[in-house]
Amino acid sequence: MPQIRPISDLRNNFTEISRIVHESKEPVFLTKNGYDDMVVMSIEQYEALQMSKHIDSALFEAQQQAESDPTRLEFDEISVSLRNRLAEKVGQANA
Incomplete structure (x- = not known):
């Protein structure tokens, strides 16, 4: 209440x-x-509110982009691409 x-x-x-x-x-x-x-x-409440606002804005932007771009990717394609990028970054960090 x-x-x-x-x-x-x-x-x-x-x-x-x-x-x-x-x-x-x-x-x-x-x-x-x-x-x-x-x-x-509290500052914690304020930061949570700001984070929620940021997430809502990012989701709205992503939705607009998805509506304007008919390109659709399969989950497997995205997953492999992200794994490769992560492996590259980890490899660079270990070098």
Whole structure:
């Protein structure tokens, strides 16, 4: 269940708000004069949100590329190609 607190709690109860966002792994929504104003979250939550946004963007770009390019490759072709590239990189790293 989302935590909704007045913005004054950020000043008066900072330690409690920090504990809530870290323990619950959920953001705390702050209100000002009864209206939504800010969201407080842990850095871990923020980084996860950014990563999700990055993944969504990459998937959208891949979908657009797939729709514009009719070329389709078989899994075996891709698998062999990736294994060869990996073997080359490992060989270079060991040299």
